[in-house]
Amino acid sequence: MKLAQRVAVITGAGGGIGRAIAISLARRGCHLALADIDESGAKFTALQAREFGVRATWHQLDVASRDAVRAFPDTVRAAHGGVDILINNAGVALGGMFEQVSEEDFDWLMEINFHGVVRMTRAFLPVLKGSQQARIVNLSSIYGIISPPGQAAYSASKFAVRGFSNALRHELAGTNVGVTVVHPGGVNTAIAQNARLPAGAPPAEVERGRKIAQAMLRMPADQAGEIIVQGIERDRARILVGNDAKIVSLLERFAPVSYWNLLRKAIRA
Template sequence: MKLANRVAVVTGAGGGIGRATAFSLARRGSHLALADIDGPAVERVAEEARRLGVRATHHLLDVADRAAVHAFPGLVDGAHGRIDLLINNAGVALGGSFEQLALEDFDWLMEINFHGVVRMTRAFLPHLRLRDEARIVNVSSIYGIISPPGQSAYSASKFAVRGFSNALRHELEGTTVGVSVVHPGGVATAIARNARAPRDAPRDEIERGRAIAQRLLRMAPERAGEIIVRGIERRQARILVGGDARFVAMLERLSPIHYRKLLKKATGR
């Protein structure tokens, strides 16, 4: 897919993978409609992207807000004249076992991580269908391939993104709209530090879990952004980001039930 002079919508663009993906697109000449719940952060990203010679607009958007998402395609179309790429990257994290989590927290995470993807896709798909070539890119996770303990809510949301993306890809076969699902491994973003924790969990347990998670986040976001955009250029249906994601995907294919035992042997933990 040629990305020069395309218009890409990126959610969660204020930092991390979204920010890095936006810059990778801008270096290829894509114009950007950048959205995030953090207005000042996404405004700074848009300013930096414009220095790369592309048109970039910034938008304050909560993907859990149905009315705002419904109105968003009109704003983007008005600012850019067309929409070629939708990158559903916005997401949050929630640690803790299922029994520890409040139902309200579970619902909060699903509203953003899964229903936000569905809403954005529904809102933008009619616009994407008008293009000669278009693509929907949904960011899942390595935890959309495996399901570790303590990640019941997050893993459920990312498996949902994976299943939705795969079914949508089959439904759109023969059209000009392709679908990619992205599975990042340990990318060094703030998602672990910002993760919501069970309300009644001991503080030391929460901090210990965050520290462990943070140590696993090693890949620079800039590297992740490049891998994602190269996958878009190649029209990849599945984009694995990082050696850990590729390893886990292979392990899960070999042993879809007992991969956790093999993972413990392979890593020593």
């Protein structure tokens, strides 16, 4: 896929992987409609992207809002004329064992991580079908391949993104719209620090968990963004970001039930 003069919509573009993807696309001459619930973050990314001579707009958007997402394609078309690439990157994290996590927090995460992806896809698919060549790119996670304890909600949402993406790819086979699912490993973003935690969790336990999670987030976000954009250029159906994601994917394939016992031993070592 040639990215110059294309138009890409990116959610969660106010920082982290979303911002990195935006800058990698801008380097290739791709125009951008950047959405985030944090409008100031989206604006900062857009101003950075404009340094590469592309048209970049920023938009405040809550992907958990049905009405806001439904209206967003008209806003983007008014600014850019059309859309060639939709990148569903917006996401949140929620730690804690299933019995600790409230129903409200579980639903909050699913509304953003999964239903937000579905809403955006439903809203933009008719627009994408008007492009000569289009692609939907959905961000899952390494936790959309494996399911560690303490990640029941997050892993459920990312497995759902994976399943939705794969089924959608099969449904759209032979059309002008391709579908890519992305599984990042440990990418150095603020997601661990910003994760929502169960009410009443002991502060010492919370801090320990955050330190462990942050230590696993090693790959710079700009490197992850470049890997993802290269995968889009190559029309990849699946993109594994980082050696950790690649190793875990192989381990899960060969030991689909017992992989966690092997990983737990490796982590303790």
